[in-house]
Amino acid sequence: MNFDIGVILAKGPQILSGLGVTVLIWIAGTFLAAALGFVIATARHYGGPLIGAVLAIPVEVLRGTPFLVQIFLLYFGGPYIGITLDPIPAGLLGLSVYGAAYYAEIFRAGYQSVPPGHVEAADCLGFSRGQTVLRILLPEMALIVLPPSVNMAIILLKETALLSLITVPEMTLTVQAIGSQQYAFLESLVVLALVYWALVELAGTLGRLAERYFSRYRLALK
Amino acid sequence: MTRPTPAISVVNVSKSFGQTEVLHDISLDIPAGQVSCLIGPSGSGKSTLLRCIAFLEETTSGRILIEGQPLGFSEQDSGYRARQSRAQTRAVRANIGMVFQQFNLWPHMTALGNVSAALKVVRKLPKAEAEARAMAQLTKVGLAERAHHYPSQLSGGQQQRVAIARALALEPKIMLFDEPTSALDPELTGEVLTVMRTLAAEGMTMVVVTHEIGFAASVGTQINFLDQGRLLFSGPPEEVFRKPRPQRLEQFLDTYIDRGASMLA
Ligand SMILES: Nc1ncnc2c1ncn2[C@@H]1O[C@H](COP(=O)(O)OP(=O)(O)O)[C@@H](O)[C@H]1O
Ligand SMILES: [Mg+2]
Numbered sequence A: 001m002n003f004d005i006g007v008i009l010a011k012g013p014q015i016l017s018g019l020g021v022t023v024l025i026w027i028a029g030t031f032l033a034a035a036l037g038f039v040i041a042t043a044r045h046y047g048g049p050l051i052g053a054v055l056a057i058p059v060e061v062l063r064g065t066p067f068l069v070q071i072f073l074l075y076f077g078g079p080y081i082g083i084t085l086d087p088i089p090a091g092l093l094g095l096s097v098y099g100a101a102y103y104a105e106i107f108r109a110g111y112q113s114v115p116p117g118h119v120e121a122a123d124c125l126g127f128s129r130g131q132t133v134l135r136i137l138l139p140e141m142a143l144i145v146l147p148p149s150v151n152m153a154i155i156l157l158k159e160t161a162l163l164s165l166i167t168v169p170e171m172t173l174t175v176q177a178i179g180s181q182q183y184a185f186l187e188s189l190v191v192l193a194l195v196y197w198a199l200v201e202l203a204g205t206l207g208r209l210a211e212r213y214f215s216r217y218r219l220a221l222k
Numbered sequence B: 001m002t003r004p005t006p007a008i009s010v011v012n013v014s015k016s017f018g019q020t021e022v023l024h025d026i027s028l029d030i031p032a033g034q035v036s037c038l039i040g041p042s043g044s045g046k047s048t049l050l051r052c053i054a055f056l057e058e059t060t061s062g063r064i065l066i067e068g069q070p071l072g073f074s075e076q077d078s079g080y081r082a083r084q085s086r087a088q089t090r091a092v093r094a095n096i097g098m099v100f101q102q103f104n105l106w107p108h109m110t111a112l113g114n115v116s117a118a119l120k121v122v123r124k125l126p127k128a129e130a131e132a133r134a135m136a137q138l139t140k141v142g143l144a145e146r147a148h149h150y151p152s153q154l155s156g157g158q159q160q161r162v163a164i165a166r167a168l169a170l171e172p173k174i175m176l177f178d179e180p181t182s183a184l185d186p187e188l189t190g191e192v193l194t195v196m197r198t199l200a201a202e203g204m205t206m207v208v209v210t211h212e213i214g215f216a217a218s219v220g221t222q223i224n225f226l227d228q229g230r231l232l233f234s235g236p237p238e239e240v241f242r243k244p245r246p247q248r249l250e251q252f253l254d255t256y257i258d259r260g261a262s263m264l265a
Helices: A012-046 A049-063 A067-081 A087-113 A116-124 A129-166 A171-181 A185-214 B046-053 B086-093 B111-121 B127-140 B156-168 B186-201 B213-219 B247-254
Strands: B008-017 B020-030 B035-039 B061-066 B096-099 B174-178 B205-209 B222-227 B230-235
Touching (some): A012 A087, A012 A171, A012 A185, A049 A087, A067 A087, A067 A129, A116 A129, A116 B096, A116 B156, A129 A171, A129 A185, A171 A185, B008 B046, B020 B046, B020 B061, B020 B230, B035 B046, B046 B061, B046 B205, B096 B156, B111 B156, B127 B156, B156 B174, B156 B186, B186 B205
Parallel strands (some): B035 B205, B174 B205
Antiparallel strands (some): B008 B020
């Protein structure tokens, strides 16, 4: 058996469609996960101990169980409790909720990183809570939350491969199907590895650019 | 003849953290235009009292009036304190500017950004107008040419002057200072005290927690000595610093005579 990556690449349009689904679910899922995580962290920050304790439960459960188990429960178990979703919405929802648990922790650390006096200063000047969060807390914590956020986005990208198991027509499902049609399993895996790696590198680069932007006031020091 | 409403009235204020009462039944009137200094040993409750006046802490009992208006809680005849609406509290607090020991500038904004932020965000002024007003305040504290520097690029003294400009931007009637020079190297305290002297000369009502006894004696018009959560003396400096002094005050001042307060020796 000879190794011929050409038989995979010949199916370019199909691969691109799979890649498109992967990128779409990844970007939308990461965005939703970060937004939901931020809401949870904000509620825990401003809410009392009761809200904090209640919100800690789902966060701990989601962080304490495998993503694969979560999407199987959602996709195959959901119908038993009246939640029947197509593969793509199920995958997007699963990824967002899973990621939100981690982003909640990232933003929690972000809130803790801002000295209380910076909030008191805003308070004395008449900033509302919302204004303080948007104008002071978020930009100030940006530098702290950015590296783990990019890291999490990369983890979420790789987790999207598992969505092939609930038949989301993303890249892994697509390329593996081509591989089995063409009797070229190994080639399909190599192609997958290369494309995921390229996406990860791209995300990492964008993250570093964002970090440089948010650290301009620290760089200005030198 | 009715006396004018004091800028600040503290009436029977007590404050506890958990089970520990750190302010005991404090009453104090600060008339408009006074420079009222809070002095006393570390841990005596100076910051706590100032923070209650800024409504950064809530009193446990008693009340505080700013320009005659109750702060934080509306008064009811039954003696029960009802919390004010956020809008009411914000309106009363708008009379007050606060300066912290640790400056508390926002590191992601330039000096101009720090000073103009409240004008843009809270007052909703157009950017150009907000920045023009902020620039005027920075000029006043002598930092116009540092407007585009980030806090990390400024000395401690410059940062504290930016913080004063930030508090002045909303044109408060009252300025509160919590040990504004304590975090500074000795050679940088002068520039901050100079700005504060200018403010005092303009007639700003000021409440200053300070260990700068020299400043208190020369600029202060009302000296308040706190000890273990009690207001032991309050009066004009000539009276409070006049010899013979009560023992607690004498003991306290002894530790400061060699720190620029030799005029009192
Ligand atoms: N947030 C707080 N929680 C508990 N105790 C506090 C808090 N803030 C101040 N205290 C206590 O209250 C007392 C007065 O503190 P403070 O007002 O900071 O004194 P000062 O400013 O005169 O040094 C101290 O015993 C201090 O430990
Ligand atoms: Mg103090």
